[in-house]
Amino acid sequence: MKKYILSCFLILTSCFLKAQDRQAILKVMHDQELAWNKGDINGFMQGYWKSDSLLFVGKTAPAYGWQTTLEHYKKTYPDKAAMGQLIFTILQVKVLDATNAFLFGGWQLKRAKDTPGGYYTLWFRKIKGEWKIVCDHTS
Numbered sequence: 001m002k003k004y005i006l007s008c009f010l011i012l013t014s015c016f017l018k019a020q021d022r023q024a025i026l027k028v029m030h031d032q033e034l035a036w037n038k039g040d041i042n043g044f045m046q047g048y049w050k051s052d053s054l055l056f057v058g059k060t061a062p063a064y065g066w067q068t069t070l071e072h073y074k075k076t077y078p079d080k081a082a083m084g085q086l087i088f089t090i091l092q093v094k095v096l097d098a099t100n101a102f103l104f105g106g107w108q109l110k111r112a113k114d115t116p117g118g119y120y121t122l123w124f125r126k127i128k129g130e131w132k133i134v135c136d137h138t139s
Contacts, residue, residue, distance in 0.1 A: 039080040084111035
């Protein structure tokens, strides 16, 4: 009976921790959306791992590094009009283990002249107790 109770406790604890991690990841996405919609690319970048090993794969080629990714965003979206209003659609979040998670979603920009959009996959890693994007593949 003790083994059964212990097993149930461990399963419940695991589910609770995964739910907390999922909520923390969704908060990163929400915070990014808010920062973007204020025209704050630096705030948007806080969701990314501040490392030269960050991998961003966009339409042109893979790029490494937090600074490189920041510069790419600033060049591609030089002002609030170019940034528009960002809407994320979260389609799937999978917490794989205590330090890794996968997120699949869609994005759309509402701008005066157009509404570009696409899909993205993100690899999140828990670093120093915080969930950060370590790989972003956006189309």
